[in-house]
Every structure is written in structure tokens, then in C-alpha cells.
Amino acid sequence: MVLLRKIKRGRRAIVWKFNGDANYIDGPRLAIVWPCINRIQPLLVHQANDMQYLEVNYIDGTTDIKPGPVSLYDDPLKMISILTKDLITLDANELLVLYTQQEQEEKIDLSSVRHIIKGPTLYAPKPNEWIHEFTWHGEDGTHKTHIIPGAKKFKILRLIPDQFYYNITDVRTSDDALITVKLMLFYELIDVETMLNNTHDPIADFINAVCADVIAFASVRKYETFLENANQLNQFETYPQLITRSDAVGYKINKVVFRGYQASEKLQLMNDNAIQARTKLRLENESELQVQLLEDLKLEKRFERSQKERKMELEQMSHKLDMIKQQHASHLQNKEAENQLERQHQQLLHEDEVKFYQHLKELGTDITQVMIAQQRNPDKLIQIVNDNEKKSQRTSANIQFVDNI
Numbered sequence: 001m002v003l004l005r006k007i008k009r010g011r012r013a014i015v016w017k018f019n020g021d022a023n024y025i026d027g028p029r030l031a032i033v034w035p036c037i038n039r040i041q042p043l044l045v046h047q048a049n050d051m052q053y054l055e056v057n058y059i060d061g062t063t064d065i066k067p068g069p070v071s072l073y074d075d076p077l078k079m080i081s082i083l084t085k086d087l088i089t090l091d092a093n094e095l096l097v098l099y100t101q102q103e104q105e106e107k108i109d110l111s112s113v114r115h116i117i118k119g120p121t122l123y124a125p126k127p128n129e130w131i132h133e134f135t136w137h138g139e140d141g142t143h144k145t146h147i148i149p150g151a152k153k154f155k156i157l158r159l160i161p162d163q164f165y166y167n168i169t170d171v172r173t174s175d176d177a178l179i180t181v182k183l184m185l186f187y188e189l190i191d192v193e194t195m196l197n198n199t200h201d202p203i204a205d206f207i208n209a210v211c212a213d214v215i216a217f218a219s220v221r222k223y224e225t226f227l228e229n230a231n232q233l234n235q236f237e238t239y240p241q242l243i244t245r246s247d248a249v250g251y252k253i254n255k256v257v258f259r260g261y262q263a264s265e266k267l268q269l270m271n272d273n274a275i276q277a278r279t280k281l282r283l284e285n286e287s288e289l290q291v292q293l294l295e296d297l298k299l300e301k302r303f304e305r306s307q308k309e310r311k312m313e314l315e316q317m318s319h320k321l322d323m324i325k326q327q328h329a330s331h332l333q334n335k336e337a338e339n340q341l342e343r344q345h346q347q348l349l350h351e352d353e354v355k356f357y358q359h360l361k362e363l364g365t366d367i368t369q370v371m372i373a374q375q376r377n378p379d380k381l382i383q384i385v386n387d388n389e390k391k392s393q394r395t396s397a398n399i400q401f402v403d404n405i
Helices: 192-198 202-219 223-228 230-234 240-248 265-363 367-376 378-404
Strands: 003-007 012-017 022-026 029-033 038-042 045-048 052-058 063-067 070-073 079-086 088-090 094-101 112-118 121-123 129-131 134-139 147-154 156-158 162-172 178-189 251-263
Touching: 045 052, 045 079, 052 070, 063 070, 088 094, 094 192, 112 121, 112 192, 134 202, 147 202, 162 202, 178 202, 202 230, 202 240, 202 251, 223 230, 230 251, 240 251
Parallel strands: none
Antiparallel strands: 003 029, 012 022, 012 038, 045 070, 052 063, 052 079, 088 121, 094 112, 094 129, 094 156, 134 147, 162 178, 178 251
16 A cells, blocks of 8 residues: 655654665655555754753764754754754853863873863853853751752852851850850852862852851850850851851951850750849839939939029029118218218307307307306396397497497
């Protein structure tokens, strides 16, 4: 029975003959198939776009890389397989570590050369190259602080700063207290070549170094002293071995953060009770201090108030004294004025008396008799004065009569 097989345009098939020979058929075409004589096998086409490449494995053991865009048919006579793979995408902060086998014409050289491919780029590995795979300590997925060996496997190495959490268990103080110290490490890759030459797992190196530093820090301190000096775990000076080891493997430790500690349940309970007691005493001390400060404030205010009152009293007394002084000065002035008037009055009286005695003398009156009479009988003095005046008037009249004659 004869069969007709249609090969479409753009397709390819291979015709296998009964003797094992084979021929290629390209479409469009009709192929005659004789059962038990020949067999037609359509060939699959493999494609790769701009972000892919084809890895062709030949029967002779060689491998060829064909970057996209490209398409290729299977060839059972020459090829074992054709694999479509994505190009390796590298960002600006990523790199690949490649090893290339050296080729020589005379003999096979199994040595290889290391290359570092930095991003941003797209890369397709060559047949004689293989990519270095990193196997580091990493999180086991149950908790971010649980770091186990080999948990972190990758081929693309990141250059940006990174960090990880780690809890250092069974840290013993000088008084045999066991605690767990919680840390967070920030690190940054500086020299890739140094890292590749000096370590296969920098995270393990960091963990070992920081454990040694923390154990050395706690071993010379008692539990209470450790708690008092715990802030020093945030300082670089506390981690000399970590800094030294990070420099040796091409890394830089940017920061170490102390996230706290955890003690055993019994020790933590004792510490909590001690903290509670200290807190109570501190609160009582602060309360008493507030009371004393309030009393001091009251005493100070009372003293200030008494000072103000005393000052006001002194001002009032001073004002009263000033008023008294003014009144006394006014009284003295009035008294002086009265005395002045009295003296003037006495002066006038004296002057009148002198004039009176002069007048009596002019009249020829005996002044002594007048003064004696003045002392004994003032009325008689008046009579004597009147008689003398009359005599004087008669004498004056006689003198005037004589003058007229």
C-alpha cells in the first residue's frame, strides 16, 4: 500500500530507508511512503528570540551556542539535542564568574582561566565555559535568624550592600550565665578577586568571627556588667576579628547592630524581678525627689513672699518716717515762724517800752519811781503818768504865755 505524505512550505522532514540510509525533504512537497521500505520523520524547528540562545549538542560531543534571534531544525544524523535557553541578564550591580578552558592544538590543556562579567549586559555562555556556582550559608526558611550551611545557592553575585540576622547562642559570661546575643550585620563586597581567592563562603567566615568576638566580650564580664555594657556591641571596636576577616576576604563591614539578648527562663525571671525592684526603687526615689523639690519650691516661695512682705513693711515704715519727718519739719517751720513773730512782737513791745520810758524821761518823770510803782501797783503808775502829762501841759502853757508877753 502506497501512502502520500505532504510536507508544508518551510518545513523539513527526513526519510528513513529500510537499509538505514536517510534523505532530507524540504517542503512544499508530496512524499511517497512505502510501508516496510521507508519512513518519514518530520523534523522539529527550534527558535530563539532576542533574549534567548540555542544550545546545540552534536553527536561528536561538541557543543555550539547560537544567539537569537535564530531558528534551527533537528538533525538526527548530526545532533543529539537542541535546547532553547534564556540569556543571562545582569543588572548594573550584578556579575558572573566564568571559567574558560584553554585550547591548544597539540595537546589537551585542562587548565582554565577565570573571567568576571559585570552588568548591565546580556550573556550567553560559550561551549568551553562554565559558570561558578556559589554555595553559602543562608536562611533555612523557618526563621530569618536560623542560618544553615549550603542554604544559599546562586550564580549571579550581587555587589550592593546586604545584611543578615544572626543569634549567637550559648554565650557564657564570667559568672557562668548563658545568654543568646542577637545581632544584625551589614556588609558590602569590595574586591571580588580577593573574595574568590580567599574564601568559598564569606557568610560562614562572618559568623565564625563575630561569634569569637562576642564570646570574648562576654567572657570577661559578669551578667550584670554585660547588661550595663551591652551598648558597646554596637561599636566596631568590639569586633576586631570580624573586621580583620572581612578585610581578608574582600568585604567591608558597614555596621553591626545589637538587637538585644535572651537569657534562660529562670535567669530572665530573676533579672525581670531585679529590674522590677530597681524600677520600683527608682520610681520611689523620683517620687520622693519630686516631693522634696516641691517642698523646696514651697519654702523658696514662702521665703520670697516673706522677703516681699518685709520689703513692703520697710517701705511703709520708711514712708511713715518720711511723713513724720515732713510733719516735724513743717511743725518746726511753723514753730520757728511763731517764734519769729513772737520775737518781732517782743521787739515791738520793747521798742514801745523804750519809747515810753524816753517819753517819761522827757516829761521829767522819775523813772525809778515809775518802775517801782509798776512792780507794786500798775494802776498808780497810770495815775502818775496822767499827772505828769497834766503838769507837762501846764508847764507848756506857761512857757507859751511867757513867750507871748
